[in-house]
Amino acid sequence: APGAGRLCEEVPQARIVACDVADREALKALLDEHRPSAVIHAAGVLDDATVANLTEAQLDAVLRAKAVAAQHLHELTDGISTFVLFSSASGVFGSAGQANYAAANAYLDALARRRRAQNLPAQSLAWGLWETGSAMTAALDTTKAYQGVLPMSDRQALALFDAALRTEQPALVTATLDLRPRTDPSPLLRTLLPPNRRTAGGDAPDRTAAMRARLAGRDADGQLSGLLDLVRAQTAQVLGHASLSTVGAGRPFKDLGFDSLTAIELRNRLRAVTDLRLPATLVFDHPTPAALAEHLRAELFGAGARPSIVDHLAQLENAMAVATGGSVDGLDAGLREDITVRLKALTAMWGDLQRGDDGTDIGERLETASDDEIFQFIDSKFGDS
Template structure:
């Protein structure tokens, strides 16, 4: 008895450590609806009226908004880039400035269906993301959705396909943090206060990048722990037929064994190859010997007609009572190389399969409806844009079914020790090891599944995450308030901040006092250190200065990570291809040196200290709305003067930026005192 109790306690402790869920919490700050700067509002041509409304509302709140309407025929990045260039050209032939880009493309109608596994809004959103990068537009992109599952309290979730963009957006935040704003879900209609809240979200709320406008407040997304608690008194039983898609794969087979051990009457194991799948014969024999009736069928679950026929053929003496959807494929790659066709490859089995199972069984008396999702959909994963989108949809579909009173359990799994789609990919395995995500042992993973099903939890993240190792890569370039609800993650964030103590400003100040030779040494050490961190090495000694990055193990994904880390450390915008254009640590360090020194970052290093003082003064006070508006206008005026490209009308004068470039620290401080009234 004591041994059994101890075993149960160990299992409970393990599950407590693995289980998380997403929640929506009211933003506790004070939203300010004033939205400064120039904004491009991008809308679908069939919903141009939404764009016109947005332009008017943003303009009312201080923005200089310009509408860009994308014709329906435009779906690829080159065409979108060309259209953006033409639509934002000013009368004098220049490109209109952009301090932010607001995409309303997801508000267009567009459901997942057999002929279109990738909704048009998702394909065009991807094209917009890529086109903005191709045009070197650094303004943050914000994407608005409507009715994405699980984002509004008490609302009807009727568009789970909107969550596809949420999954993709979480990956953009990791791969292109320097030009990502975030995601905002809105209700069916926005009143005047709703527009105030949306503009406040766009203006930036303490780094929040996953938000929802919900009635009278703004909600922010948080990941929190979801303790397992005691096992449910009534464990689910499995009479009749339980359908398992991906049933002959590594995870599907483990689920089949688990179901058989719990007395499943009849298992219908479905895969594309059916009985011809490797190991299928042995699996059937094993399950049959356990006393379970087994049928193996070949069926493409993305083919609605084929799946409907399969369900119609379920024996009458064992009606369908349960579904486990574990089918899926991978097609990983960075966003810059992603296409709608590649997304479709991943969405077909996972998303279409889940949708068809939902629609074809909605009138059947199911006891269980389980979707095998993945943590990429909840947290994002660099290099897995398609996979993150697909899994975010599964979680949303489960939320929708749950609110409709239907059985639904979506489990966003971390990697299993038993295998899975990515188990044989060395790059994925190395990335898993480096980020501190351990494989889940089969027995406790199945125990976690049982508790999720028994408690009718619609969406749960189950993953073994070492936050001390996971956090540094996740927040290397931009903070993530999402992790604010996990104490271990918050400690890791705080420790990282204490350990690094570095910033672009401190680096610039350091370089300002060094000789040219010392600068080269400092920046080479920076590049080698960041490269070592990306590859998971403890020391920069593993990164030889003149050895090619590819020989060291860099691929397109790790190249993006290195570029993002260096951009965050230096404050310099670096091209997406910089790691391949300068393929050694020595070459890349020299490029970074030129960008920093020749670009003037070092020359204005003392300015940053004064800006820090200004920031402290502003954050240490609590001005009323009128004062905030006046302060914002003054800051905008200073920003505009710094961004002047032309000399004064009289000719021959320097721009403010040029004057600052050549000014002494005392002259710079005098300028700030004069322009801002700060002393």
Template sequence: MRRRGLLALEPAQALTAMARAVAEESPVLTLADVDWGSFARAFTALRPSPLLADLPDVARIAAAAAESEAENTDVSDELRQRLSVLPESEQEAELVELIRQQAASVLGYASVGDIEAGRAFREMGFDSLMAVELRNRLTRATGLRLPAGFVFDYPNAIAAARLLRQDIFRDGAASGDSLLTELDKLEASLVTSEPDALTRTRVAVRLQAFLAKWQGEETESSSAAAEGGVLGQLESASDDELLNFINREMGR
């Protein structure tokens, strides 16, 4: 009960409070010594609580937690770099190991070997408070903003690792090594392919525009003009229009 934030009352204080309650004949009364920092986190782990929301102590704790999460939304650079050089299957295995280590710490196990990757967290004894603690540990380790019900929505280490990997590399957020790997693939495909002159022109213009943007040589106005101007025209141009463009702009 102490772990959940419900503390034992000091006997003399408890008896005094109970005597006052009886004397006042309150129709409904709850007497408790509550550590709101622990109790509110566990009680609201899976859903908001209208019962607690208006309590000043709980509101302060919730505001502080929201601010902390907002400041900690970037994926750990060290973790991303370590994962980016691994194949996808090994990335997942690395994250499974991270989750098992943190789960073992929360449960107080001496060895990570006691945590089976495919076994449900509930079956291992996780309750709401432990679920919050594991979520917070993984948030600190990864920098990801994880949902409050993370442990129950993704019930074992394997399912949880897949979510972590998806979020770490969301929107192509890969490291420099991964970008270079993608460029190597592009170069290989260009070498082995034999596109016609029109396709070569389209590809060349797109690559030149990308390089200019990457090097910071393109202002917002020129970028917008490119998207709505030359590049936009080339995307929708007919073969004859492309040939005219090549002759006019490239001296061919």
């Protein structure tokens, strides 16, 4: 690892040995040769996914590095004075999209408590976010808070480590917490707030009611436009963009850089704003901002009248994004040609409507043409297919 050579130079008695600690026999051989007086287990692997999408391989990779290795160290060491497990705050607070990682760290916390109940040395430290980057946090912006946990410097982290070793508690949260008022505070963090700040998000229902009232006064297109701006703005904040202009309405979330963690964060933000019960798979079920805005409108105001043309165009954008995955390379050439012809015909039809074939003013024609008339025209051109 980077810095390993310098460590050996500064600490001559240091030895660096490669061993798969999750391999019980390999670890036993290592411990038979080197009899440690202390153990600090700091390994970890990330392989994020929501619960419904976790695979056996993802569970195995994460649990093996954390839980299996820790259990082997517990079974194969004796006579030691210190037994420290590097856990994570994700096992205490829960972490969106990291079910396997949270479970692995919760196991470490339980193992420490079990050892202490057996009068064995043990501490599990549930670390928060360190400012110093690592392979595990390379994809995170370590300057911002995550789920109520603020990044901390190496100096702060090492001070917490020293303080933890002076206590008798088997499981501690070693993290810098964000206790500022939040619209969606963790229930665990909310109990730590002073009484006059525990209801910081208490006006959220009022804001939600105001938003609904504001949108309810608009027609379907106005509602969709307002919700699309909301989705784009929240998406930009999740991705750390300064403006929603970087978030295209028809661009798939996966192309914008979304993963399971950011998908859950967007879901949580929209849930706080709308007070809707939204699934963890929200972004995957509605893969573009336009499709998601349409879904929110339906949830907030019901299906109501027949969807507008804009709604159907959003559905078309959604269908194209899902079917192509952002590329037409996988589509049959004949199918691509058929789609192209149909889209060109639809565009030509819209041009005819705007020109006004009967000589009427375009504004007058649009005012008098109903959705049903336009849909009937589309059906006559394209049929039921």
